Amino acid sequence: MNLPASISEARARLADRTLSANELVRAELKAMAAARPLNAFITETPEIALAMAGESDRRLARGEARALEGIPLAIKDLFCTKGVLTTAASHILDGFQPTYESTVTRKLWEAGAILLGKTNLDEFAMGSSNESSHYGPVKSPWRRAGDNRPLTPGGSSGGSAAAVAAGLALGATGTDTGGSIRQPAAVSGVVGLKPTYGRCSRWGIVAFASSLDQAGPFARNVRDAAVLLRSMAGFDPQDSTSADRPVPDYELACERPARGIKVGVPGEYRVAGMPPEIEALWQRGCDWLKAAGAEVVEVSLPHTKYALPAYYIVAPAEASSNLARYDGVRYGLRVPGEDIQQMYEKTRAAGFGCEVRRRVLIGTYVLSAGYYDAYYVKAQKLRRLIKQDFQAAFGRVDAILTPTTPGPAFALGEKADDPIAMYLNDVFTVTANLAGLPGISVPAGLSADGLPLGLQLLGPAFAEETILTLAAELERAASFTARPEPWWRLP
Amino acid sequence: MSRDASKLVAAASGPWEVVIGLEVHAQVTSAAKLFSGAATAFGAAPNAQVSLVDAAMPGMLPVINRVCVEQAVKTGLGLAAEINRVSVFDRKNYFYPDLPAGYQISQYKQPIVGKGRLLIDLADGTTREVGITRLHLEQDAGKSLHDQHPRHSYVDLNRAGVALMEIVSEPDMRSAEEAGAYLRKLRAILRYLGTCDGNMEEGSLRADVNVSVRRPGEGYGTRCEIKNVNSIRFVQQAIDYEAKRQIALIEDGGSVKQQTRLFDSRTGSTREMRSKEEAHDYRYFPDPDLLPLELSEAFISGLSASLPELPDAKKARFMRELALNAYDASVLVAEKETADYFEALAQGRDAKVAANWLTGDLFGHLNRLGKGIADSPVSAARLGELLDLLTAGSISGRAAKDVLAEMVDSGQSAKAIVETKGLTQVSDSDAIEGLIDEVIAGNADKVGQYRAGKEPLLGWFVGQVMKASRGKANPALANELLRKKLAS
Numbered sequence: 001m002n003l004p005a006s007i008s009e010a011r012a013r014l015a016d017r018t019l020s021a022n023e024l025v026r027a028e029l030k031a032m033a034a035a036r037p038l039n040a041f042i043t044e045t046p047e048i049a050l051a052m053a054g055e056s057d058r059r060l061a062r063g064e065a066r067a068l069e070g071i072p073l074a075i076k077d078l079f080c081t082k083g084v085l086t087t088a089a090s091h092i093l094d095g096f097q098p099t100y101e102s103t104v105t106r107k108l109w110e111a112g113a114i115l116l117g118k119t120n121l122d123e124f125a126m127g128s129s130n131e132s133s134h135y136g137p138v139k140s141p142w143r144r145a146g147d148n149r150p151l152t153p154g155g156s157s158g159g160s161a162a163a164v165a166a167g168l169a170l171g172a173t174g175t176d177t178g179g180s181i182r183q184p185a186a187v188s189g190v191v192g193l194k195p196t197y198g199r200c201s202r203w204g205i206v207a208f209a210s211s212l213d214q215a216g217p218f219a220r221n222v223r224d225a226a227v228l229l230r231s232m233a234g235f236d237p238q239d240s241t242s243a244d245r246p247v248p249d250y251e252l253a254c255e256r257p258a259r260g261i262k263v264g265v266p267g268e269y270r271v272a273g274m275p276p277e278i279e280a281l282w283q284r285g286c287d288w289l290k291a292a293g294a295e296v297v298e299v300s301l302p303h304t305k306y307a308l309p310a311y312y313i314v315a316p317a318e319a320s321s322n323l324a325r326y327d328g329v330r331y332g333l334r335v336p337g338e339d340i341q342q343m344y345e346k347t348r349a350a351g352f353g354c355e356v357r358r359r360v361l362i363g364t365y366v367l368s369a370g371y372y373d374a375y376y377v378k379a380q381k382l383r384r385l386i387k388q389d390f391q392a393a394f395g396r397v398d399a400i401l402t403p404t405t406p407g408p409a410f411a412l413g414e415k416a417d418d419p420i421a422m423y424l425n426d427v428f429t430v431t432a433n434l435a436g437l438p439g440i441s442v443p444a445g446l447s448a449d450g451l452p453l454g455l456q457l458l459g460p461a462f463a464e465e466t467i468l469t470l471a472a473e474l475e476r477a478a479s480f481t482a483r484p485e486p487w488w489r490l491p
Numbered sequence: 492m493s494r495d496a497s498k499l500v501a502a503a504s505g506p507w508e509v510v511i512g513l514e515v516h517a518q519v520t521s522a523a524k525l526f527s528g529a530a531t532a533f534g535a536a537p538n539a540q541v542s543l544v545d546a547a548m549p550g551m552l553p554v555i556n557r558v559c560v561e562q563a564v565k566t567g568l569g570l571a572a573e574i575n576r577v578s579v580f581d582r583k584n585y586f587y588p589d590l591p592a593g594y595q596i597s598q599y600k601q602p603i604v605g606k607g608r609l610l611i612d613l614a615d616g617t618t619r620e621v622g623i624t625r626l627h628l629e630q631d632a633g634k635s636l637h638d639q640h641p642r643h644s645y646v647d648l649n650r651a652g653v654a655l656m657e658i659v660s661e662p663d664m665r666s667a668e669e670a671g672a673y674l675r676k677l678r679a680i681l682r683y684l685g686t687c688d689g690n691m692e693e694g695s696l697r698a699d700v701n702v703s704v705r706r707p708g709e710g711y712g713t714r715c716e717i718k719n720v721n722s723i724r725f726v727q728q729a730i731d732y733e734a735k736r737q738i739a740l741i742e743d744g745g746s747v748k749q750q751t752r753l754f755d756s757r758t759g760s761t762r763e764m765r766s767k768e769e770a771h772d773y774r775y776f777p778d779p780d781l782l783p784l785e786l787s788e789a790f791i792s793g794l795s796a797s798l799p800e801l802p803d804a805k806k807a808r809f810m811r812e813l814a815l816n817a818y819d820a821s822v823l824v825a826e827k828e829t830a831d832y833f834e835a836l837a838q839g840r841d842a843k844v845a846a847n848w849l850t851g852d853l854f855g856h857l858n859r860l861g862k863g864i865a866d867s868p869v870s871a872a873r874l875g876e877l878l879d880l881l882t883a884g885s886i887s888g889r890a891a892k893d894v895l896a897e898m899v900d901s902g903q904s905a906k907a908i909v910e911t912k913g914l915t916q917v918s919d920s921d922a923i924e925g926l927i928d929e930v931i932a933g934n935a936d937k938v939g940q941y942r943a944g945k946e947p948l949l950g951w952f953v954g955q956v957m958k959a960s961r962g963k964a965n966p967a968l969a970n971e972l973l974r975k976k977l978a979s
Contacts, residue, residue, distance in 0.1 A: 080550045093549070100543060102550060204550040211779035239552050240781050318779055321582050324593020325547040329646070340644075344586055367584070367774035376776060 001027050007071055007170050007224040014060055014070045021056035021070030021114065025049045028072045028116055032168045035141075037488040040153075040162040042077045042135050043085050044117035052114040059112065067231050069112030074169035076160050077118035078125055079105050079215070080204040084115070088206040089123045089133035092351025093332045102204025103236045104173060104215045111231040116169050119159030123353045124323065125180055125208045128425040129415065130158030132355040137412050140188060141166040141484035145450035148487075151409040154184030154425075157218070161188035164218045165484060171228050172218040177208050178311050179404075179429025181216045182441035186404035186454025189443045189482060191471070192218050193225045194429075196461045197436035198243035200229075201236030207322040209315040210241075212433040222442060222472045226250035229464065245462065253465035258473040259293030261466065263457075264397035268304035269428060271406065278403045278453065281445050285401050285455040288477035289470060299397055301389040304431060306382045311430040312423060313366050313379035319356075320363025326351060358419065387435045394460040399467055402428050404454035408447040428456060438464045442471045443480040452482065498665040499707060502738050507704045509734040510711060511670050512662035513726075515677060516655045517687040518631070518695040519562045525630050525654035526553030526596060533693045537647040545652040547591035552780050555580075559654040560784065562686040563603050563628050564794050566656055569684045569801055570623050572607025574791050578627075580781045584774040588646050589633035597657075599775045602627035603784065609660075609680070610803055611672040612825075616818040621673050622661030631655050650694075656687065662701065662711065667727035674698065674723045675825065679802050683827045697721050702733040703747070712737070713747040717761050720754050729754040733761050805830055813842035822850050828864045835871035840878055848878060852892060856899045869898050877905035890914045890962050918965040920972060923956065926964065927976050930955045941977055949973060 001023055004010035013019035029046050049072065056070035080086050080098035087093045101109070109115070122132040129152040130138045140153040141162055153162040157174030161184035164172050174181040176194035185192025193216045200215040207213060217228035230251065235244040265286060270279070286296045328334035328347030335350050337343035352360065366375035393400065406427060415421045432439040438461070441454040455474055459467040499506040524531055527544035544551045567574050579601040582594040604626035610618045633651035637644045658677065664670045678689035678696060689696050698721075703714035715737070717729045737747045749767040754760075777783075800808070802824040809820040823833045823846060837845040853874060857867060877898065881891045886909055897908045909915055917923060930952060931938055941948045949970070956969045 080548075086549070088549070096549070098548065098550075100548070202550075203552050206549045207780075209779070238554060240554050241779075317776060321584050321594050321774070321776070324584060324586065325549070325591060327586060327588075327593060329588050330546060330591060331548070340588060364774065367776055369772045369774075372774075372776070 066112035103201035122156035189452030264299030316363035408451035567604030570607035573605035597629035598627035
């Protein structure tokens with residue numbers, strides 16, 4: 001069977017009954033099985049997928065299709081799924097099967113979407129390469145031209161990005177704390193959208209850094225991302241930080257003209273050592289938007305250089321507290337000890353990988369008496385300044401255009417021993433999390449060695465529609481059609 | 492804030508002043524917990540009242556319970572305290588099996604209620620003001636059970652996440668008596684407001700007691716904190732023990748070290764739990780799962796308008812409108828149930844008489860039975876009937892006391908008892924005169940003494956007449972008739 005290329009196409013074919021949900025799911029499950037060398041999934045859920053497909057086909061037959069009826073999705077294994085192993089890619093959650101469903105996935109299933117499986121990620125979403133997963137790294141479907149070395153799919157939502165890029169799912173969920181949706185989307189050649197903080201409920205998502213975490217979709221194109229977001233977003237009384245405001249029809253925004261929209265280009269993002277091909281891509285992005293009638297102007301975000309240091313204080317601080325619950329007492333891994341203290345120590349030492357341990361230690365340190373003011377309080381002040389930078393800029397422009405990442409995918413192992421180099425991957429994406437703003441990454445071109453590169457659009461809070469309009473314009477102009485060679489399929 | 496010398500503790504080297512501050516943990520009266528929908532009833536089977544949030548399952552988020560916020564604000568208003576329009580919930584981080592999330596959600600730098608005050612009523616009828624530093628909302632922890640199994644500990648999370656108000660006083664108290672008066676008054680206010688049931692046996696009200704000693708007029712000494720004391724008597728014992736211990740330490744040339752101590756109710760003593768050096772670093776920071784709590788003017792004024800009359804106001808009204816003295820008024824308002832009982836009883840009757848019968852006679856019976864006013868076998872309406880019989884002169888005061896005893900034991904009404912036992916007072920002059928004649932005839936010697944000028948014997952004659960009437964004679968009438976007959 002010819003797999004549909006997008007959610008839009010699948011919806012049309014399911015609606016006119018030239019394709020059944022069952023056929024679609026079987027084809028995806030077959031592709032997933034063939035793509036196991038990618039290690040994109042921690043858990044595949046074929047029985048659940050087929051049962052959900054059966055329900056979708058019955059509804060389609062009765063003409064009662066819902067917004068995402070029969071659309072197979074991959075779910076980042078940070079979303080709790082009722083009765084299905086949920087690991088956060090950590091040893092410490094061994095065997096954990098939630099008795100509850102996260103709000104975002106519940107909404108997706110209520111819209112008729114189908115669970116294919118749970119995707120691999122950096123442990124507790126801490127990482128930019130997927131290498132901190134207890135289940136081993138995801139291998140990117142992409143390879144450099146003439147080079148067989150495995151590359152990173154990006155992180156932390158690497159499994160979701162790889163699954164969508166390799167055609168194993170029509171869409172996927174991710175979470176973005178410092179760039180964990182946009183960075184893997186960019187280096188995997190797919191669309192990734194981080195909504196405004198509070199747009200999607202965090203209820204039932206394993207927490208990394210609560211004030212920064214936000215769920216969002218991965219998709220093959222901008223319109224599909226809009227369709228997915230519409231079903232994922234919405235107020236949730238169970239999440240005190242969720243926004244009580246209506247969810248617009250984001251799909252309509254993809255049709256609107258970009259003409260007259262003011263787009264800012266922040267000089268501070270032109271960082272030292274930026275590869276010329278990234279610089280050139282950014283310029284092309286400006287030219288495309290201008291050609292579509294948008295107005296492109298320089299803006300200043302003067303505190304940008306403090307974003308990464310502030311992020312690496314706030315995120316670990318919150319994480320150190322959020323991860324205290326993994327103590328071996330109630331669920332997951334327990335390594336026995338002589339007394340309770342030793343049980344804690346052994347369990348947490350065995351259960352957490354080295355990146356998670358590093359961040360818990362950093363977070364504990366910056367919150368300690370005597371250091372709190374010097375680190376945590378100062379980082380919060382910087383965060384306010386960064387937010388104010390954006391407020392000032394959005395007084396002049398409707399959106400901001402930047403590259404998503406400082407470069408294309410790197411090889412697995414290439415930066416594994418250098419946390420600072422790894423953290424620099426997030427340099428263009430963390431600002432949106434610190435300010436709580438929406439951002440989207442759109443595939444916009446290929447690097448010299450044939451790897452995808454992304455452009456990022458940032459908007460004011462709850463201006464997802466504006467950035468979707470511009471993203472759709474960039475997508476048309478870039479006409480990015482490259483697909484990875486399916487090297488992973490065994491002959 | 493040095494006060495009268497009677498509060499000072501004498502020692503070999505001279506007098507010491509004891510300085511006491513209390514941190515009271517009061518469980519908020521609410522059907523659900525502070526941040527989850529789980530129930531809070533006392534006495535449920537272990538772990539029967541635990542939500543996913545209370546058990547800190549991955550991805551669970553707290554949502555503030557509006558009722559608990561209302562209760563905290565009401566309590567703040569009842570303590571004449573500042574209500575903070577914006578307050579912040581912080582995480583207090585530490586590891587313990589009965590703290591599932593590894594942090595307690597509390598309020599650290601910005602509590603919901605700021606400075607207030609409380610008037611304590613002392614035994615001599617005087618009052619004294621104790622400052623309230625703050626009141627904040629926080630979660631209770633679960634309960635670790637170490638005595639259920641030789642090698643394992645068990646954890647019951649029913650209490651985990653239950654809302655507590657931590658009410659912190661200024662170090663304004665100077666004796667165990669004042670600390671006891673503070674706790675009794677605070678408990679009365681909480682009960683009047685309905686914001687905490689004040690039940691110390693069930694742990695709804697617990698106190699951390701800060702004690703230090705100093706020479707009168709000097710700065711504060713080093714304090715020790717005695718954790719989690721769960722009765723007023725124990726608080727007072729702990730203070731007395733701790734003050735003696737600290738004074739002895741200093742008198743022996745040593746010094747007090749800042750410590751957290753535990754009270755042992757079996758020995759009445761305190762012992763070291765941990766020193767200042769071993770104190771936890773709780774790494775407080777604002778909980779990113781919760782937005783700052785913002786209260787509107789309308790919300791606060793709505794609660795303010797709904798407040799009931801509180802003990803101090805009630806006491807003032809009893810003194811002003813019912814002409815009661817300060818002591819009686821204090822006793823009557825100490826418990827809301829007593830005040831309610833009294834108001835029902837005093838309605839249309841002499842307030843002083845009502846107060847005496849309630850706090851003297853009925854309280855005596857209740858003490859004997861080990862019952863509270865709420866469980867009194869004699870209702871206010873029933874006791875009122877008895878007082879009406881007395882006022883109408885239908886029975887004597889002496890007989891009334893016997894009738895009340897009978898009412899307490901049998902549950903019958905005063906009228907029924909009076910009728911059955913034929914206790915109706917004799918106010919018929921002829922009948923009483925007959926009795927008087929008999930008494931005079933049988934005691935010629937005493938009559939002679941009286942007539943010779945030993946007038947105090949009149950009381951003895953009245954007693955004889957009452958005795959002869961088996962208590963039924965109207966004593967006033969007997970008195971009057973006796974005077975006449977003895978004079979003639």
